[in-house]
Amino acid sequence: MDARLSASLLAGLVVLLHGFTAWAVVELNMEDRVEVFKGETAQITCMYTSDDGIGALTIQWFYVSRTGEKQKIYYQDATTQEVDRGTQFTDRITVNVTAATREVVLTITDVQLKDQLEFICLVKSLTDGVSEGRTNLLVFERPDFPTIEVVQTGIYVNKDTLSKIGLCEVKNGFPKPNITWYQNNMPLGGPSDVVKIVHSITMESSGLFSVRSELSLKVMKEDKDTQFYCEVTYLVPGGTRMTETNPINITVYYPSTAVHVWVESPKGKIKEGDTIMFHCYGNGNTPSSVYVIRHGENEYGLDSNMLVLENVTRLQSGDYECISTDMETYEELSGNTTVFVNYLDPAVVLPVDMEMAQGEELTATCNALSSLQTHTAWFKDGREVSVGHTLTVKDATFDTAGTYKCVVTVPEIDGMERMETLRVNVKGAPEIMKPEDTDIKASLADTVDLTCYVRGFPTPSVIWTTADGKVLETTSQTETEDSVHSVMSVDVTSDLTAFCNASNVYGADAVTFNIKAKGSGVIIAVIIICLLLLAILGSVLYFLYKKGKICGRSGKQDFTKEKSSKDNIVVEMKSDNTEEAVLLGVNGEKLPPSNQ
Known part of the structure; x- marks a missing residue:
C-alpha cells in the first residue's frame, strides 16, 4: 500500500470518527507585539487549544504587507511542511x-x-474549525551619539529678532528619536517670539531616521552664564533610553550701563617719578566699545583697557575721565577718578659754604618744599649729628670742618627723599697728627716710608728736610681743602733725622723722624763666606805648589814678565835637594820664608 493511499484511509478514518462527536473548536493565543533589535532573531509564538491532535491541524503563517495585502509565508498539515518561495522571509524563517x-x-x-x-x-482543524491570531513585529535600532554645535560668533542682546543658539543632531535611529533642548537643566519652551525650536527628520537610504533640531532664542544679558544641551530619547525593546550632549555656552554681548576707572598701581599715595597704571572697564562687553581717558586737554587711547603714564609729575594731578563709546549706537558712558601726585622739591641749604675761625659758632638751615609732612636730619661722615631744619655747632675746631649732608624725607612715602651738602672750613694754623712712633730702626739698604698727615685751612704746604737743611723729595702727596697727606720714602744707608714741615698763613708745625740704621745679618754672612772661600783657595794653591804642579821643581827656571806699569815684578824659583824656594818680591827684593 503506497503512502498516498495510507494517508487517504487515515483521513477517512478520522472523518468517520468525528462523525460520531461534536465539532472541534480551535482557540489561539498570541502576544500583541514582539520587539527585537535590528539584526537579531525574533520568535513569534502562536499557542493553540484544540480537541484534535496535531495530525488533524493545518497551520499557516502570513504577514500583512504595507499595502494591506495578506501574504502567506508558511504552510503545514499532517503530511506537508513548506516555506513559500519568493518572499522576503523565504530564507530566514523556520517554524517549530x-x-x-x-x-x-x-x-x-x-x-x-x-x-x-x-x-x-x-x-484549521479537519472539522472546519478555524482560528487566527495576530502579532506585530517591532524592530529597533539605537541611534548614534548626538552632537551639538554652538554659533561661533557672539550674540547681541536687545535685538528684535531671535538669535540662533545652536544645532543638535542625532543620526541613524529607529524608530525616530526625539530631541529636547535644555537650558540650565530646565527644558526649553515658551512663546514663539521668545523661543523657537525647529525639528527636521530625514530617512536615510538604510531606512534609519536622522533628526536635526535648531534652537533660536531672544538672548538676555543673564544668558551669558547659561549652559545649553540636548536630550535625546529613543525606543528600545521593552522600554525607552535617553542620552545627552555635552553642554555648551554662548558668548553674549551686552552694552554697558556704567563705566569705572581706577588706579591699579601704585597702591597708596603717588609721588613724582612714579609710573601710574589706570584701568578702565564698563560693565558691558560689546566688542564695538572704544575707551579713551581724558585729563584736561590731553586724551589717551587705551591698550587692553589700560593706560600707563611713566615718570609722572605734579602737573599730572587732577581728574581723569574714562569714556566708553559704542561704535554701533554711538552711545557714550563715562567714569571719573582723581589723582594727586605728591612732590618734594630739592633741599636748599644756607649758607652754601662756610669759612669760620676756630672757636666760632656754626649755624646753617636746610629746607625743602613738599606736599606732605617732612623729616630733616644732618649727617657727617655717615653719622647723624642733628635733627631738624637748623644745624648748630658751637666752639668750632678742626673736627668741626668737613662735609655735612642734609637729608629731607617724607615718612608717609617710601623713597621720597632729597639731599644737599654743606662744606665747612675752619681757619687755623697747621696741626700735624703725630705718628705713634717717630723713632724708627731699619736695616741697611732698607726703604722706609715716612707719613705726615696735616690739618689746617687754608691748605698747608708740606716740605721734608734733613737735620742739615737738605730738602728731601716727596714720594706722594694728597691734598684736600683743609688737609694734606704726604709720604716720603728714604733708602737707609746710615742714621738719618728727617723733618716734616707744614705751614700756612696762620702758622706752622713740624714733626721729627729719627731713623737708626742697624747692620745687616746678610752682609756679615756674605763677608764671612768670602773670607772662608779665600782661605780655601790659598790652601789649594799651596797644596799644588807642594806637589810640584805649579812651577816645576827639576831645574832652575827664571821667569821675567814685563808690565806696562811703573814697577817691574820678577819671580825667580830654585829647586835643590832641600826643596827650598825663594820668592822675589817687587823691585827684586827677597821675601822672607814666612811670606812664601
Whole structure:
C-alpha cells in the first residue's frame, strides 16, 4: 500500500470518527507585539487549544504587507511542511510545532527594518474549525551619539529678532528619536517670539531616521552664564533610553550701563617719578566699545583697557575721565577718578659754604618744599649729628670742618627723599697728627716710608728736610681743602733725622723722624763666606805648589814678565835637594820664608 493511499484511509478514518462527536473548536493565543533589535532573531509564538491532535491541524503563517495585502509565508498539515518561495522571509524563517505545549513558534533570523509587519497565525482543524491570531513585529535600532554645535560668533542682546543658539543632531535611529533642548537643566519652551525650536527628520537610504533640531532664542544679558544641551530619547525593546550632549555656552554681548576707572598701581599715595597704571572697564562687553581717558586737554587711547603714564609729575594731578563709546549706537558712558601726585622739591641749604675761625659758632638751615609732612636730619661722615631744619655747632675746631649732608624725607612715602651738602672750613694754623712712633730702626739698604698727615685751612704746604737743611723729595702727596697727606720714602744707608714741615698763613708745625740704621745679618754672612772661600783657595794653591804642579821643581827656571806699569815684578824659583824656594818680591827684593 503506497503512502498516498495510507494517508487517504487515515483521513477517512478520522472523518468517520468525528462523525460520531461534536465539532472541534480551535482557540489561539498570541502576544500583541514582539520587539527585537535590528539584526537579531525574533520568535513569534502562536499557542493553540484544540480537541484534535496535531495530525488533524493545518497551520499557516502570513504577514500583512504595507499595502494591506495578506501574504502567506508558511504552510503545514499532517503530511506537508513548506516555506513559500519568493518572499522576503523565504530564507530566514523556520517554524517549530510542539504538541506537548501546543505551541507553534515562527523564528525569523537577521531581522531587518522592513520586517516590521503584522504576522498572522492561522490554525484549521479537519472539522472546519478555524482560528487566527495576530502579532506585530517591532524592530529597533539605537541611534548614534548626538552632537551639538554652538554659533561661533557672539550674540547681541536687545535685538528684535531671535538669535540662533545652536544645532543638535542625532543620526541613524529607529524608530525616530526625539530631541529636547535644555537650558540650565530646565527644558526649553515658551512663546514663539521668545523661543523657537525647529525639528527636521530625514530617512536615510538604510531606512534609519536622522533628526536635526535648531534652537533660536531672544538672548538676555543673564544668558551669558547659561549652559545649553540636548536630550535625546529613543525606543528600545521593552522600554525607552535617553542620552545627552555635552553642554555648551554662548558668548553674549551686552552694552554697558556704567563705566569705572581706577588706579591699579601704585597702591597708596603717588609721588613724582612714579609710573601710574589706570584701568578702565564698563560693565558691558560689546566688542564695538572704544575707551579713551581724558585729563584736561590731553586724551589717551587705551591698550587692553589700560593706560600707563611713566615718570609722572605734579602737573599730572587732577581728574581723569574714562569714556566708553559704542561704535554701533554711538552711545557714550563715562567714569571719573582723581589723582594727586605728591612732590618734594630739592633741599636748599644756607649758607652754601662756610669759612669760620676756630672757636666760632656754626649755624646753617636746610629746607625743602613738599606736599606732605617732612623729616630733616644732618649727617657727617655717615653719622647723624642733628635733627631738624637748623644745624648748630658751637666752639668750632678742626673736627668741626668737613662735609655735612642734609637729608629731607617724607615718612608717609617710601623713597621720597632729597639731599644737599654743606662744606665747612675752619681757619687755623697747621696741626700735624703725630705718628705713634717717630723713632724708627731699619736695616741697611732698607726703604722706609715716612707719613705726615696735616690739618689746617687754608691748605698747608708740606716740605721734608734733613737735620742739615737738605730738602728731601716727596714720594706722594694728597691734598684736600683743609688737609694734606704726604709720604716720603728714604733708602737707609746710615742714621738719618728727617723733618716734616707744614705751614700756612696762620702758622706752622713740624714733626721729627729719627731713623737708626742697624747692620745687616746678610752682609756679615756674605763677608764671612768670602773670607772662608779665600782661605780655601790659598790652601789649594799651596797644596799644588807642594806637589810640584805649579812651577816645576827639576831645574832652575827664571821667569821675567814685563808690565806696562811703573814697577817691574820678577819671580825667580830654585829647586835643590832641600826643596827650598825663594820668592822675589817687587823691585827684586827677597821675601822672607814666612811670606812664601
